[in-house]
Amino acid sequence: MSGAVERSTRHTPCSACLRRSWLVARLAGSIELAWIARKPLPAVLSLADAALIAALGGKERGRIEHAYERFDAGAARAICAEHGVLALCRCDARYPVRLHDLPDAPAVLYVRGEPAGFERCMACDGVAIVGARRGSPYGLEQARGLGRGLAAAGLTVVSGMALGIDAAAHVGALEVDGATLAVLACGPERAYPASKRDLHRRIVARGAVVAELPPGTRARRWCFPARNRLIAALARATVVVEADARSGSLITATLAGDLGREVAAVPGLVTASLARGTNALIADGAQLVRGPRDVLELLFGVEAPALLAAEPEPGLPADLRALLEHVGGGRDTVAALTAGGLGVDAVLAGLAQLELRGRVRRGAGGRYVPVVHG
Amino acid sequence: MPVVLARVFTFAIDGIDPLPVSVEVDVRPGLPSFKLVGLAGTAVREARERVQAAIQNSGFEFPSRRITANLAPANVPKAGPGFDAALAVALLVASGQCPAEGVRDRAVFGELSLGGELRHTRGVLAVAEGARSAGLGGLIVPRACAAEAALVGELDVVGLGDLRAVAKLLAGGAPPPVPEPPVPPADALPDLIDVRGHELPLRALEIAAAGGHNLLLEGAPGGGKTLLARRLPSLLPPLTREEALEVTRIHSVAGIRRHEGLLTARPFRAPHHTISASGLVGGGSMPAPGEASLAHHGVLFLDELSEFARPSLEALRQPIEDGHVSVVRSQRALQFPTRFMLVAATNPCPCGFAGSERPCKCGELELARHRRRLSGPLLDRIDLLVTVARPSAADLTRPPLASSAVVRERVLAARERQAHRLTGRGVRCNGQLDAATLRDCVPVSAQARTALDRAYDRGGLSARGYDRVLRVACTIADLAERPVVDLDEVLHALALRQQHESGDPVPA
Numbered sequence: 076m077s078g079a080v081e082r083s084t085r086h087t088p089c090s091a092c093l094r095r096s097w098l099v100a101r102l103a104g105s106i107e108l109a110w111i112a113r114k115p116l117p118a119v120l121s122l123a124d125a126a127l128i129a130a131l132g133g134k135e136r137g138r139i140e141h142a143y144e145r146f147d148a149g150a151a152r153a154i155c156a157e158h159g160v161l162a163l164c165r166c167d168a169r170y171p172v173r174l175h176d177l178p179d180a181p182a183v184l185y186v187r188g189e190p191a192g193f194e195r196c197m198a199c200d201g202v203a204i205v206g207a208r209r210g211s212p213y214g215l216e217q218a219r220g221l222g223r224g225l226a227a228a229g230l231t232v233v234s235g236m237a238l239g240i241d242a243a244a245h246v247g248a249l250e251v252d253g254a255t256l257a258v259l260a261c262g263p264e265r266a267y268p269a270s271k272r273d274l275h276r277r278i279v280a281r282g283a284v285v286a287e288l289p290p291g292t293r294a295r296r297w298c299f300p301a302r303n304r305l306i307a308a309l310a311r312a313t314v315v316v317e318a319d320a321r322s323g324s325l326i327t328a329t330l331a332g333d334l335g336r337e338v339a340a341v342p343g344l345v346t347a348s349l350a351r352g353t354n355a356l357i358a359d360g361a362q363l364v365r366g367p368r369d370v371l372e373l374l375f376g377v378e379a380p381a382l383l384a385a386e387p388e389p390g391l392p393a394d395l396r397a398l399l400e401h402v403g404g405g406r407d408t409v410a411a412l413t414a415g416g417l418g419v420d421a422v423l424a425g426l427a428q429l430e431l432r433g434r435v436r437r438g439a440g441g442r443y444v445p446v447v448h449g
Numbered sequence: 450m451p452v453v454l455a456r457v458f459t460f461a462i463d464g465i466d467p468l469p470v471s472v473e474v475d476v477r478p479g480l481p482s483f484k485l486v487g488l489a490g491t492a493v494r495e496a497r498e499r500v501q502a503a504i505q506n507s508g509f510e511f512p513s514r515r516i517t518a519n520l521a522p523a524n525v526p527k528a529g530p531g532f533d534a535a536l537a538v539a540l541l542v543a544s545g546q547c548p549a550e551g552v553r554d555r556a557v558f559g560e561l562s563l564g565g566e567l568r569h570t571r572g573v574l575a576v577a578e579g580a581r582s583a584g585l586g587g588l589i590v591p592r593a594c595a596a597e598a599a600l601v602g603e604l605d606v607v608g609l610g611d612l613r614a615v616a617k618l619l620a621g622g623a624p625p626p627v628p629e630p631p632v633p634p635a636d637a638l639p640d641l642i643d644v645r646g647h648e649l650p651l652r653a654l655e656i657a658a659a660g661g662h663n664l665l666l667e668g669a670p671g672g673g674k675t676l677l678a679r680r681l682p683s684l685l686p687p688l689t690r691e692e693a694l695e696v697t698r699i700h701s702v703a704g705i706r707r708h709e710g711l712l713t714a715r716p717f718r719a720p721h722h723t724i725s726a727s728g729l730v731g732g733g734s735m736p737a738p739g740e741a742s743l744a745h746h747g748v749l750f751l752d753e754l755s756e757f758a759r760p761s762l763e764a765l766r767q768p769i770e771d772g773h774v775s776v777v778r779s780q781r782a783l784q785f786p787t788r789f790m791l792v793a794a795t796n797p798c799p800c801g802f803a804g805s806e807r808p809c810k811c812g813e814l815e816l817a818r819h820r821r822r823l824s825g826p827l828l829d830r831i832d833l834l835v836t837v838a839r840p841s842a843a844d845l846t847r848p849p850l851a852s853s854a855v856v857r858e859r860v861l862a863a864r865e866r867q868a869h870r871l872t873g874r875g876v877r878c879n880g881q882l883d884a885a886t887l888r889d890c891v892p893v894s895a896q897a898r899t900a901l902d903r904a905y906d907r908g909g910l911s912a913r914g915y916d917r918v919l920r921v922a923c924t925i926a927d928l929a930e931r932p933v934v935d936l937d938e939v940l941h942a943l944a945l946r947q948q949h950e951s952g953d954p955v956p957a
Binding site for chain 1 (some may be wrong): 648668
């Protein structure tokens with residue numbers, strides 16, 4: 076690894092960077108052990124190559140040093156090409172500038188997707204939307220609505236493609252054909268989690284999937300917090316939607332704060348365990364987010380909401396508007412709405428109308444969720 | 450003792466249908482033996498021992514000669530103990546202990562005890578129907594089953610207690626009085642009066658009953674799904690006499706009736722989710738009707754739908770589609786009728802608490818797996834989905850919202866309208882309409898059509914879902930006595946459609 080970062084417009088990743096990246100992947104198992112032993116990740120990942128081998132090589136040190144000496148950059152480039160992965164080393168002008176803020180920035184960023192898609196993602200500001208894997212219908216809808224609103228306003232939605240909130244944010248961005256960037260903990264050609272294969276394919280087609288580890292590398296536990304630091308660094312602001320007190324999303328928020336990025340959170344019920352993390356963030360000074368508008372104001376000031384798409388069909392009849400407010404207020408099942416004195420026929424017809432107009436969505440257990448708009 | 454060939458008519462039960470069988474007995478000099486031929490099953494082969502003991506214990510002589518008994522036609526496998534009486538009578542006739550005239554125009558059916566008593570035997574109603582359609586004048590059955598056999602009418606049914614009485618009758622004795630078909634006890638069906646709250650599920654039950662729509666109840670454990678499903682039969686029109694005979698016959702063959710006499714209540718069957726495919730649609734080496742046939746003209750309730758084995762649910766496709774099921778065993782195909790309404794119940798998620806006051810602990814993966822287990826061909830046949838929430842404390846103190854009698858009035862009126870509209874189309878209610886007939890005979894207002902198209906365009910409806918919504922809307926219009934399906938009906942039907950239609954309630 077060369078000490079000083081030298082900028083150039085080279086299109087092939089340089090051998091030293093590829094070798095560094097190979098080394099991190101090669102030592103992934105040892106990094107895992109160090110991480111389990113509570114060694115801080117940045118301290119490990121910012122070690123120079125030789126020091127890294129010395130620190131983590133253990134019994135295999137000789138063998139690793141030998142392989143390191145004879146590293147074949149051509150083969151590494153061939154593997155990338157084979158997987159349709161673009162390798163951007165930190166000497167490349169296309170390497171995201173924001174990643175340089177990290178003390179332990181990855182030597183190479185691997186990109187799965189069309190170069191044009193990746194450039195589109197990099198051309199505008201990114202907002203990270205992260206949160207619980209087991210999101211509630213409310214949280215999922217907030218994430219999806221934020222993804223949709225922010226992407227429609229021309230921002231790039233950055234997230235981790237995990238189950239729940241992360242995926243919902245990507246889906247929202249894709250719904251308006253916006254730019255979205257998924258940062259994975261494994262090689263970027265792998266759909267992880269496997270149930271998100273279809274989402275992976277859609278993001279590859281219209282945005283980009285990036286990772287710090289080379290193609291073919293599987294995710295280990297330490298890779299997730301490591302991935303979180305990339306999400307925090309790539310985005311101008313990080314919005315947490317639903318996180319319990321020990322959520323990994325809070326790591327992303329902390330890292331974002333440390334990097335001087337904006338931190339924001341969507342509030343929840345004080346009694347909900349999934350809101351404990353987000354409400355605590357707000358209590359500690361994070362921006363409170365009620366919708367895309369709040370995020371835009373945070374980033375661009377008061378005139379920003381002009382960027383927002385207009386509310387679809389503003390002329391909602393009074394009775395439907397009242398019903399929508401009931402649903403938003405927590406009376407979100409037919410049973411709860413009829414208990415409030417409305418006739419079952421009126422409730423059924425009203426909910427169907429709202430659903431047809433795209434204002435509510437049906438969730439599990441017959442529960443209706445208002446769809447988020449600007 | 451002259452050498453005589455005797456023949457006595459009886460019936461085998463083939464599935465649920467009577468199969469005419471003639472029992473032929475030949476008694477001739479030779480080494481004493483008793484051979485039974487004609488594809489007899491185990492219970493039939495054992496008849497030899499029962500018959501021999503019964504004859505001797507009734508004070509007759511069992512001929513110590515070479516006896517050959519044949520059950521014709523010889524190519525159909527026969528099972529069950531119902532041949533005992535016919536075999537014994539044929540033996541008595543063949544050995545000259547009983548005149549042959551008495552059994553020329555009569556069939557004999559029933560199981561014998563070793564002491565010669567005639568015991569209650571399954572499937573007597575089917576046998577009586579067989580005897581009538583075979584043109585026989587009379588039927589001798591165990592006394593315990595006489596009332597059941599007499600339901601058929603136009604048949605001289607004699608119920609007797611033992612073999613001696615049979616011999617006396619055949620020798621010219623006076624038959625006992627023809628038993629009156631017992632007045633069926635009023636089957637008290639569970640009534641909606643017992644239900645508190647549940648306004649939405651009640652509405653869905655009414656629509657399901659009115660249109661013959663299959664229904665899926667979704668809700669947390671203890672919410673009242675089973676309570677509601679059990680009350681569906683009380684909303685359905687009463688069985689016609691033909692339907693009642695059909696139901697009684699099936700239940701008689703299966704041996705599960707609660708009383709003699711005609712069954713007047715629509716059956717409600719709730720098999721446990723561990724049931725096998727053959728248990729559900731019928732099967733076994735000697736095919737017997739399954740739960741689907743026992744629910745014929747009634748309600749089949751599948752609680753915990755997601756727990757049923759996949760093959761069991763797959764097996765229900767044909768029965769739901771065609772109204773009957775063909776069971777093929779050793780080169781024979783049997784048909785069982787299966788025209789039932791399907792009510793399924795399921796938890797909304799694996800932990801069961803999604804949408805209730807208690808927080809759901811299921812992640813996206815569990816939910817997806819749950820949906821996958823549910824989805825499939827069966828859901829395609831279910832028109833209505835309704836969420837059953839636990840009634841509130843206030844609901845419990847209020848009077849019930851409906852009684853079965855009142856709702857049934859509306860259901861009957863709606864069915865009347867459907868019958869009128871669907872005359873000559875081979876179906877009786879909206880739930881059975883196929884896509885073509887649906888487009889053909891249901892007038893839909895322009896506004897309603899626009900709403901449906903909009904739902905379809907938004908991706909919230911599949912093509913089949915579109916038809917399902919229209920079918921339900923049609924029933925809602927029938928209940929409201931409106932000639933045209935209008936916007937309101939379509940909106941209600943949309944709100945009651947399966948939510949699995951709506952694309953991705955949880956993001957992809």
